[in-house]
Amino acid sequence: MKFVQGIKADVTADIVYMMCPMxxxxxDDLIKQIETGQxxxxxxxxxxxxxxxPAWCEKxxxxxxxxxxxxxxxxxxxxxTSS
Amino acid sequence: MxxxxxxxxxxxxxxxxxxxxxxxxxxxxFGNPLSVYxxxxxxxxxxxxxxxxxxxxxxxxxxxxxxxxxxAEANNFALKGIALAKQNEGKHLIVSRVEHHSxxxxxxxxxxxxFVVTWLPVDKYGLVDPDAIKKALTKExxxxxxxxxxxxxxxIEPIKEIVNIAKEKKVIVHSDGVATCGNIPVDIQDLGxxxxxxxxxxxxxxxxxxxxxxxEGLRIVxxxxxxxxxxxxxxxxxxxxxxxxxxxxxxxxxxxxxQRIEHNKKLRDKIIxxxxxxxxxxxxxxxxxxxxxxxxxxxEFIEGEAMLLLLSMKGIYAASGSACSxxxxxxxxxxxxxxxxxxxxxxxxxxSVGISNTSEDVDYLLNEFPLVINKLRExxxxxxxxGDATKGDxxxxxx
Numbered sequence: 208m209k210f211v212q213g214i215k216a217d218v219t220a221d222i223v224y225m226m227c228p229m230x231x232x233x234x235d236d237l238i239k240q241i242e243t244g245q246x247x248x249x250x251x252x253x254x255x256x257x258x259x260x261p262a263w264c265e266k267x268x269x270x271x272x273x274x275x276x277x278x279x280x281x282x283x284x285x286x287x288t289s290s
Numbered sequence: 291m292x293x294x295x296x297x298x299x300x301x302x303x304x305x306x307x308x309x310x311x312x313x314x315x316x317x318x319x320f321g322n323p324l325s326v327y328x329x330x331x332x333x334x335x336x337x338x339x340x341x342x343x344x345x346x347x348x349x350x351x352x353x354x355x356x357x358x359x360x361x362a363e364a365n366n367f368a369l370k371g372i373a374l375a376k377q378n379e380g381k382h383l384i385v386s387r388v389e390h391h392s393x394x395x396x397x398x399x400x401x402x403x404x405f406v407v408t409w410l411p412v413d414k415y416g417l418v419d420p421d422a423i424k425k426a427l428t429k430e431x432x433x434x435x436x437x438x439x440x441x442x443x444x445x446i447e448p449i450k451e452i453v454n455i456a457k458e459k460k461v462i463v464h465s466d467g468v469a470t471c472g473n474i475p476v477d478i479q480d481l482g483x484x485x486x487x488x489x490x491x492x493x494x495x496x497x498x499x500x501x502x503x504x505x506e507g508l509r510i511v512x513x514x515x516x517x518x519x520x521x522x523x524x525x526x527x528x529x530x531x532x533x534x535x536x537x538x539x540x541x542x543x544x545x546x547x548x549q550r551i552e553h554n555k556k557l558r559d560k561i562i563x564x565x566x567x568x569x570x571x572x573x574x575x576x577x578x579x580x581x582x583x584x585x586x587x588x589x590e591f592i593e594g595e596a597m598l599l600l601l602s603m604k605g606i607y608a609a610s611g612s613a614c615s616x617x618x619x620x621x622x623x624x625x626x627x628x629x630x631x632x633x634x635x636x637x638x639x640x641x642s643v644g645i646s647n648t649s650e651d652v653d654y655l656l657n658e659f660p661l662v663i664n665k666l667r668e669x670x671x672x673x674x675x676x677g678d679a680t681k682g683d684x685x686x687x688x689x
Contacts, residue, residue: 223509224375225522232518279378 208257211273214284216248217241223252223280230256234263234285243287246272252280260285291605294651296561298583298644299441299469300609304535305494311538312496315531323528324517333530340537344501347540348467348486349477356502356520357533361468361489362392363513364502365435367524368464368485369396371510372433373405376462380430386410386418386447387627388440393466394623397435410436415576416445416628420452427459434463438470438486442611442624442640443575444584446470453482462508468492468500469581472543474551484508490532494645495539499532550645554583557643557652561585564656565641568663574625574638583644588630589637592666597639600662606655609640633672 218241220233230251237247249260257274260283264271272284295303315336321329323337338352345352358364373383385397387409397407408426410418418436434456439446449465456463464485470476471486472493478486485508490499504510504523516525543550562585565571570590589597594610601608611622625635641655 221507221509222522224371224511226512226515226518226525227522229518229522 209271209273211275211284214246214248214272214275216284217245219248219250221250223250225251227253227255228259230283231259231263234260238267238269238285238287238289241287243290245287247285247287249283249285250280251283256281256283292651292654293605294607294647294654296606296608296641296643296647296651296655299492299581299640299642301491301497302494302644303646304496305539305542307542308495308535308538312531312535315534319530323530324519333528336530336534336537337528340533340540343537343540343544344488345503347476347544348471348488348503349479350503351506353521354503354506356504356523357528357536358500358502358524359498359529360500361466361487361492362390362500364487364489364500365390365392365464365466365468366396367502367510367513368487368504369393369400369433369435370513372462372464372485372508373400374511375509376432377405380428380432381405382408382428382430382432384408384410384423384426384431384434386412386436388412388416388418388443388445388447388624389435389437390441390466390468393435393437406430412627414628415579416440416443416574416624417576417579418447418452420448420455423452424455427455427461431459431461434461435466436463437466438476438481439474439581439584440575440624441469441581441584441642442622442638443586443628444469444580445576446474446579446581449481449483457482469584472540472547473581473583475547478503490536490539493539493543496532496535498529499536501536546645551582553645554643557647557649558583558585560649560652561641561643561655564652565659568660571663572634574628574630581642584640584642586638586640588625588634589639589663590634591637591670591672592663593636594638596666597637597662600665601658604658604662606658609642611635611638611640 222229261271268289270286270288272286275282321333323334341352341355345355401407436447453463462484465483467486468489471488484505486503488501491497514525572588574586598610621632621635
């Protein structure tokens with residue numbers, strides 16, 4: 208897993224405690240709303256996202272920048288590189 | 291025999307328009323809202339429309355409304371969900387003593403899980419003192435839960451003042467609005483609470499539908515795990531007809547609220563004035579700060595359940611304390627917390643009026659109720675020397 212720090216996001220979605228697969232639905236929804244080159248930040252406590260989000264990025268042609276861990280949840284950073 | 295329903299805090303009949311709005315979703319529009327084809331999409335649209343109607347009733351964004359199965363579930367969700375989400379910041383909750391059992395018992399279950407609860411006292415009218423909250427707050431406090439109004443005593447609590455105190459310390463405030471939503475004007479922007487529970491059947495909607503308002507951005511741990519219904523916050527295939535009915539009932543409540551309040555208040559005041567003419571009967575709850583459809587009393591020397599039974603034989607339906615306490619034949623913890631003695635609390639009775647009640651219904655009650663009281667007092671070993679309730683004789687004479 209790629210760990211990052213201090214990445215500035217253009218859009219943030221706080222879905223901490225929301226059930227799986229909300230992380231993928233939110234991703235799908237928000238990636239359509241941002242411009243190519245912009246960065247999306249997803250906050251979630253769902254462990255399954257550690258596999259799901261990088262896999263989703265690979266499948267959809269977006270760049271997975273990495274994660275930052277906090278005490279209670281993860282911050283995922285995704286750069287829109289698909290058109 | 292005349293039938294008079296004076297138990298609108300227990301539940302209400304469905305309005306015909308509400309039933310009509312629900313019917314298609316029992317029949318041809320039976321789709322699962324998560325299905326991607328048109329049948330499912332129409333069910334989803336119906337839910338979103340209901341969400342907008344409920345949100346509009348309390349002046350919030352639709353996305354902040356989560357549908358539940360009941361007001362009790364909404365209360366459970368609020369307390370457990372916030373306590374668990376915030377447990378790393380603190381494990382202290384403040385809960386009033388005049389809460390519904392769905393708040394009281396949830397808080398008790400959290401105590402067993404290691405949370406600490408401060409039980410807030412109330413005054414003789416059942417009012418929470420905001421200063422007592424100030425004193426109860428600690429660095430560990432994560433949630434305050436105070437009902438907007440108790441359905442047992444009708445007292446409307448000073449929620450706005452409580453919120454102002456809580457905001458200074460950044461503590462979350464939940465209010466159980468089951469008795470108030472749809473019965474008095476509720477503007478969450480003005481009230482300022484972070485969470486607010488509602489139940490459809492309290493404003494002429496169906497049973498089986500409730501909702502919790504959750505302030506935007508507030509993290510809450512789900513109560514029911516499963517699928518992604520309600521934005522991943524409450525799993526389970528939605529009760530589409532009931533939710534649609536709740537939405538319709540909310541839109542009608544918003545449209546007719548002032549008219550309903552005016553109608554109910556007149557009847558309520560007539561009941562209070564008439565019943566208080568009976569000696570040794572006392573109003574419970576606040577004389578002014580009370581629900582417009584709610585008149586509650588304690589009757590000395592006799593017992594609430596017996597009154598209910600004799601009244602029902604006359605076609606008059608009322609309640610004694612909360613529906614839960616009433617069935618358990620237990621003194622109401624709400625009345626005890628107001629300093630009412632255990633013996634007197636046994637004589638609790640609540641008349642709650644609704645839009646289909648008339649002034650003649652109240653006349654009928656005021657004629658029959660003293661007869662019922664007299665009959666029971668004649669049998670009561672505690673009422674020796676007692677005067678005639680129908681003549682308004684003064685007080686117990688001892689003996």
